[in-house]
Amino acid sequence: MADDQMHDNMHDHLQGLDMDSGSIPPQMPQQNDDWYMDERIKRLLLDLQRHWLLDYQASREKALIELTEKLHAEFLADQQKIRTDLLTQFKEELDQTRNDLEARFKENLQTEINKVTERHRREVASIKKKQWCWQCEAEAIYHCCWNTAYCSTECQQRHWPTHRRFCRRRRANN
Numbered sequence: 001m002a003d004d005q006m007h008d009n010m011h012d013h014l015q016g017l018d019m020d021s022g023s024i025p026p027q028m029p030q031q032n033d034d035w036y037m038d039e040r041i042k043r044l045l046l047d048l049q050r051h052w053l054l055d056y057q058a059s060r061e062k063a064l065i066e067l068t069e070k071l072h073a074e075f076l077a078d079q080q081k082i083r084t085d086l087l088t089q090f091k092e093e094l095d096q097t098r099n100d101l102e103a104r105f106k107e108n109l110q111t112e113i114n115k116v117t118e119r120h121r122r123e124v125a126s127i128k129k130k131q132w133c134w135q136c137e138a139e140a141i142y143h144c145c146w147n148t149a150y151c152s153t154e155c156q157q158r159h160w161p162t163h164r165r166f167c168r169r170r171r172a173n174n
Contacts, residue, residue, distance in 0.1 A: 133150045133151035133155050139151060142156060144163065144167060144169060145167050145169040146168050148167070
């Protein structure tokens with residue numbers, strides 16, 4: 001019972017200690033027979049308080065460092081995930097854009113090929129309807145015989161030494 005009373009008195013006394021400054025209040029509680037704590041117990045309690053404060057601060061600092069490292073690692077992982085997601089999204093959009101452009105290019109190319117083919121067909125048909133000079137390959141306006149025409153009399157005269165052997169008009173006239 002005396003131990004319980006002494007424990008209660010010490011507990012009441014410890015609650016009166018200023019934990020931040022480590023100072024002891026001026027009044028000491030009295031125990032039976034006006035007993036006061038001696039200096040050794042005061043120093044022991046102050047040392048214990050300082051030890052606990054240092055231990056608390058060290059534990060707190062360690063926990064803060066671990067938390068900071070964990071948050072930093074999570075931040076870096078999130079940044080990497082965001083970067084990866086953005087790159088994936090960018091590549092998909094780039095592929096889609098490239099596919100769209102290729103499809104449009106192929107469509108435009110086919111349209112142009114069709115236009116050029118049609119123009120070529122018309123030009124060939126038009127050219128086939130004309131006769132061409134055997135000498136200079138200009139459009140012919142003078143006809144000699146079945147498959148020979150000239151653009152001018154000069155071309156006909158220059159070509160005559162070669163053509164005379166094969167001319168059908170001459171044979172028909174003989």
